[in-house]
Amino acid sequence: MPLGPNPVIRASKSAKILIIGQAPGTKVHNTGLSWNDASGDRLRDWMQVDRETFYDESRVAVMPMGLCYPGRQSKGGDKPPRPECAPQWHDPVRKQLSNVELIFLVGSYAQKYYLGKHRKKTMTETIKDWRDYLPEYILTPHPSWRTTFWLKENPWFEKDVLPELRKRVKKLLKT
Numbered sequence: 162m163p164l165g166p167n168p169v170i171r172a173s174k175s176a177k178i179l180i181i182g183q184a185p186g187t188k189v190h191n192t193g194l195s196w197n198d199a200s201g202d203r204l205r206d207w208m209q210v211d212r213e214t215f216y217d218e219s220r221v222a223v224m225p226m227g228l229c230y231p232g233r234q235s236k237g238g239d240k241p242p243r244p245e246c247a248p249q250w251h252d253p254v255r256k257q258l259s260n261v262e263l264i265f266l267v268g269s270y271a272q273k274y275y276l277g278k279h280r281k282k283t284m285t286e287t288i289k290d291w292r293d294y295l296p297e298y299i300l301t302p303h304p305s306w307r308t309t310f311w312l313k314e315n316p317w318f319e320k321d322v323l324p325e326l327r328k329r330v331k332k333l334l335k336t
Contacts, residue, residue, distance in 0.1 A: 162243075163232040164190050170254065171195055172222035177260055177333040180204070181251075181275070182267040183303060184227035184242040195223040203304035204267070207323055208330045220334055222258055224251065226270045247274055263296070263329055268303035285315060291322050299326050 169185045180196075188198045194216070196204055205215050215221055227242025228250060234240050251274075255261075266272045269284040276294065281287040288300045301322070302308045312318060 162229050164230050166229050167193065168228035169193055169195055170224050170228055170250075171216070171218040172224060172254060172258060173219045174257060175219045175260055176222035176258060177220060177262050178265070178330065179222045179224065179255075179258055179261045179263070180265040180267060181271040182223070182225045182265075183270045184225050184239065184246075185230050186239055187230060190230040195225070200303065200305045203308075204301075207301065207304065207326060209327050210330065210334065214334060222261065224254055226251075226274060242270055262333055264298050265326075266294075266298050266300050268301075272300060285311070288318065288322065289315075291325075295325075299329065301326070 164187070167185075167190050169189055172179075182196070185195065186198060186200075189195055195201070196215070201215075205212065208215070210221075225242065227246045229243070229246070231240040231243055264275070266275055272280050272284060272287055275298065276287065279294075281290060284302065288302065291300045294300060299322075302311055302318070
């Protein structure tokens, strides 16, 4: 790990929503605050929650596939989450989160790991069949700037998935 280990996870046993993304970026590594960047702004917008609610770990837990910043790729962008991290930490952490009623699988790494052979050939096909994974999972692309083109090419996501996602989030955060 080029910046050294700094596991970033936010969770409480009372959380009803669990967000599983890929791995912290440098800004998150430096601040220790998950989704503390433009991607987080977009994710919170998708959920229609403010920062205070999002960072209330008694309500929303956040656990990336890789708990530490994995470094940069030579062609740009961050490296994928380290492959040993999720098998080591996800099951023990999830066992502690017994109140979780909805898990966000954000991006292809989380979807591949959690859906395994039940996912479709591509991330787009998997998300397009999002109803197949309810009520346990809600699927989204990674909310980075790179997703802007994907959203334009797949308007059904904002039309169909986001209203259901928001409805479920609102219901779970009401209590």
